[in-house]
Amino acid sequence: MTLVGKKSFIVMTLLIPVLILLVGCVPVLLAYVNNSADTSVTRIAVIDETGRYAGALKNNTNYRFVPLSGQNVKNPHDFYKAAGESLDAVIVIPADVENSQQVSLYSEKTMGQNILSYVTRCLNDTLRNAKIAAMGDPELLSKMEQAQVETQVKSIKWDEKGDEQEQSAGLASVIGMVLAFLTYTFVLSYGAMIMNSVVEEKTNRIVEVIVSSCRPMELMMGKIIGVGLVGLTQFAIWVVLLSIGSAILGLVGGASMVANPEAVTAGMNLPGEAGAAGAISEINTAIASINWLSLLGNFVVYFIGGYLLYASLFAGFGSAVDQASDSSQFTMPIILVMVIALYAGIACIENPNGPMAEWCSIIPFTSPVVMMVRLPFDVPWWQLLLSIVLLYATALGCIWLSARIYRTGILLYGKKRSFKEVLKWVR
Amino acid sequence: MNFIDVNDVVKQYDGHLALDHVDLHVPQGCIYGLLGPNGAGKTSLIRIINRITRADSGTVMINGKPLEDKDITNIGYLPEERGLYKKIKVADEIVYLARLKGMPKKIALSEMEKWLERFELTEWKGRKVEELSKGMQQKVQFITTVIHRPQLLIFDEPFSGFDPVNAEQLKREIMQLRDEGSTILFSTHNMASVEEICEQITLINHSRVVLEGRVDEVKQRYKKNLFVVNVADGAVVQAQESLFEVVPDALQQGTVIKLCKGVTLRDTIAWLNEHYTLTGITEQLPSMNEIFIETVQNK
Numbered sequence: 220m221t222l223v224g225k226k227s228f229i230v231m232t233l234l235i236p237v238l239i240l241l242v243g244c245v246p247v248l249l250a251y252v253n254n255s256a257d258t259s260v261t262r263i264a265v266i267d268e269t270g271r272y273a274g275a276l277k278n279n280t281n282y283r284f285v286p287l288s289g290q291n292v293k294n295p296h297d298f299y300k301a302a303g304e305s306l307d308a309v310i311v312i313p314a315d316v317e318n319s320q321q322v323s324l325y326s327e328k329t330m331g332q333n334i335l336s337y338v339t340r341c342l343n344d345t346l347r348n349a350k351i352a353a354m355g356d357p358e359l360l361s362k363m364e365q366a367q368v369e370t371q372v373k374s375i376k377w378d379e380k381g382d383e384q385e386q387s388a389g390l391a392s393v394i395g396m397v398l399a400f401l402t403y404t405f406v407l408s409y410g411a412m413i414m415n416s417v418v419e420e421k422t423n424r425i426v427e428v429i430v431s432s433c434r435p436m437e438l439m440m441g442k443i444i445g446v447g448l449v450g451l452t453q454f455a456i457w458v459v460l461l462s463i464g465s466a467i468l469g470l471v472g473g474a475s476m477v478a479n480p481e482a483v484t485a486g487m488n489l490p491g492e493a494g495a496a497g498a499i500s501e502i503n504t505a506i507a508s509i510n511w512l513s514l515l516g517n518f519v520v521y522f523i524g525g526y527l528l529y530a531s532l533f534a535g536f537g538s539a540v541d542q543a544s545d546s547s548q549f550t551m552p553i554i555l556v557m558v559i560a561l562y563a564g565i566a567c568i569e570n571p572n573g574p575m576a577e578w579c580s581i582i583p584f585t586s587p588v589v590m591m592v593r594l595p596f597d598v599p600w601w602q603l604l605l606s607i608v609l610l611y612a613t614a615l616g617c618i619w620l621s622a623r624i625y626r627t628g629i630l631l632y633g634k635k636r637s638f639k640e641v642l643k644w645v646r
Numbered sequence: 647m648n649f650i651d652v653n654d655v656v657k658q659y660d661g662h663l664a665l666d667h668v669d670l671h672v673p674q675g676c677i678y679g680l681l682g683p684n685g686a687g688k689t690s691l692i693r694i695i696n697r698i699t700r701a702d703s704g705t706v707m708i709n710g711k712p713l714e715d716k717d718i719t720n721i722g723y724l725p726e727e728r729g730l731y732k733k734i735k736v737a738d739e740i741v742y743l744a745r746l747k748g749m750p751k752k753i754a755l756s757e758m759e760k761w762l763e764r765f766e767l768t769e770w771k772g773r774k775v776e777e778l779s780k781g782m783q784q785k786v787q788f789i790t791t792v793i794h795r796p797q798l799l800i801f802d803e804p805f806s807g808f809d810p811v812n813a814e815q816l817k818r819e820i821m822q823l824r825d826e827g828s829t830i831l832f833s834t835h836n837m838a839s840v841e842e843i844c845e846q847i848t849l850i851n852h853s854r855v856v857l858e859g860r861v862d863e864v865k866q867r868y869k870k871n872l873f874v875v876n877v878a879d880g881a882v883v884q885a886q887e888s889l890f891e892v893v894p895d896a897l898q899q900g901t902v903i904k905l906c907k908g909v910t911l912r913d914t915i916a917w918l919n920e921h922y923t924l925t926g927i928t929e930q931l932p933s934m935n936e937i938f939i940e941t942v943q944n945k
Contacts, residue, residue, distance in 0.1 A: 420731075429746065433718075630699075
């Protein structure tokens with residue numbers, strides 16, 4: 220009851236999705252701002268000593284190139300001065316550009332990376348084609364284009380009937396990792412929340428009043444379930460806000476992408492429109508290939524099991540300390556196991572069906588995290604079943620154990636207890 | 647009829663015997679003192695009556711029936727170590743704890759208003775508990791203990807932390823709750839308050855009941871044949887070997903005498919009248935404080 224009303228909690232609930240969205244779209248946003256905020260057109264005079272390449276520099280919304288004949292200008296600086304405000308920079312394409320592969324950009328202001336890479340891109344193709352043409356084989360260009368190789372490995376999965384289904388290992392790994400991280404952070408942060416709440420009630424001494432109104436077991440389970448539901452609610456709010464937010468961003472982003480594709484792709488260094496579209500369709504087929512229903516279903520099952528297991532341990536050992544500052548001796552081992560689980564999960568991405576992944580996804584203390592990594596890669600049903608049964612059995616065991624510690628611990632004050640003493644209370 | 651009957655209760659913690667075959671019989675509508683030095687076992691006994699812990703053996707009856715989980719809604723408990731959620735509003739705290747005792751929200755709200763007014767806390771109900779002074783927090787705690795109108799109230803050192811004015815108010819409230827039919831179990835080592843409000847007591851020492859009964863009866867049992875004698879004209883009463891000796895007691899207005907064995911009060915008064923102008927004689931009963939110290943130190 221004290222948690223949900225807190226301002227900090229409400230602020231966190233609303234702020235986190237905004238933060239995630241921000242972090243997610245910062246690169247796009249930056250690229251966009253970078254390219255569009257600069258609405259003034261940069262005018263660049265092109266002194267082409269070869270007389271052949273000035274045309275390669277195409278004007279666009281940001282840059283306007285003014286070709287000049289090379290002979291007229293002896294000194295770029297004088298020319299620049301004479302032009303005054305109407306000119307921002309001067310490009311000199313030297314006569315030996317085919318050999319030196321170097322052009323110079325003069326200006327009084329420092330010019331950004333954008334213009335440099337734009338000029339490079341424009342000249343590269345033209346110069347290369349000119350070089351190829353100079354070799355005297357008219358078919359060389361088309362031969363070279365034919366010879367260009369970009370190998371792609373298509374991962375195809377058979378289902379039981381032998382039907383083929385395309386899948387994306389990359390996407391599966393990413394999803395697995397995201398779920399594993401979610402479980403890890405959720406269990407740890409809400410576990411710590413429960414522990415704090417237990418310790419707070421004990422330091423407040425209100426616990427004696429509360430347990431004179433309900434049984435310690437009820438108080439502990441109420442706390443675990445309550446905080447869990449708060450967490451799930453928070454989680455649901457995040458999902459809703461995130462999807463609304465990303466939909467809005469998608470619309471805005473999409474619109475700007477249509478209006479100004481060059482700016483966005485240039486800023487993000489994407490291979491180009493065609494490449495981007497290809498990647499997106501690839502992601503789409505990969506997304507379609509994943510069985511979302513069973514993935515999310517299993518996620519929730521593991522999530523709840525893992526949460527119950529660790530939350531009850533946090534509650535039980537939290538009851539053994541008088542002050543939050545004393546709790547580290549009990550939280551350390553719990554957190555350590557969680558960290559091991561996370562690292563095991565990360566390691567299992569490389570080989571999600573290897574022996575370590577199998578073992579760690581069956582051992583109940585690591586399975587809620589490690590199984591997340593394996594879930595997108597179709598785990599054998601018997602392993603899944605075994606792991607879930609073990610997880611819930613262990614969770615129930617931990618609840619039982621913690622309840623026994625809790626009911627003694629909350630009423631004992633005074634000296635710091637050792638791990639051994641606390642375990643004695645179980646009897 | 648007894649409201650609480652604790653019969654032969656034993657409780658052991660980690661090799662330490664906290665309650666050793668303890669009996670406690672609290673009549674309905676009585677203010678009953680549960681006395682004893684620190685660590686005697688009072689809190690252990692209270693926690694068993696509260697169903698916070700269970701007795702290893704023995705029975706606890708409430709209103710003639712064995713104590714059950716549902717009975718706790720009929721108990722109000724003010725623990726010695728006071729505790730409230732500090733970060734929430736006074737009104738929320740009171741309503742929450744009342745509802746935890748099974749009180750419907752609507753009734754809890756209206757009852758809360760009554761109690762806040764009685765303790766002049768109405769203007770504080772929207773404030774966080776941590777903003778209140780310690781005395782006010784104690785009052786809030788008291789309200790949370792009694793708001794659900796339990797038939798049994800257990801107060802553990804209720805007066806600690808109250809100034810004399812507030813303590814007096816609290817005493818009046820406790821008396822009134824008793825008059826309205828509540829049975830009150832009152833644990834303390836403040837013997838002055840025991841004399842003021844308790845009708846019966848049980849004294850626990852070293853996990854055992856060492857003394858129990860009505861306060862006046864216990865005092866009679868422990869009386870030492872002491873009388874305070876007042877005589878006219880500022881005369882000084884001297885000891886009379888066959889009848890009484892004088893006990894030095896600077897605190898009394900008059901002379902304290904102790905009758906010798908077998909001597910009656912009648913004879914003594916006759917003798918005093920002969921030799922002095924007797925203006926008054928009152929029996930000096932031992933204070934609960936003296937009885938407490940004597941009992942605890944002797945056993």
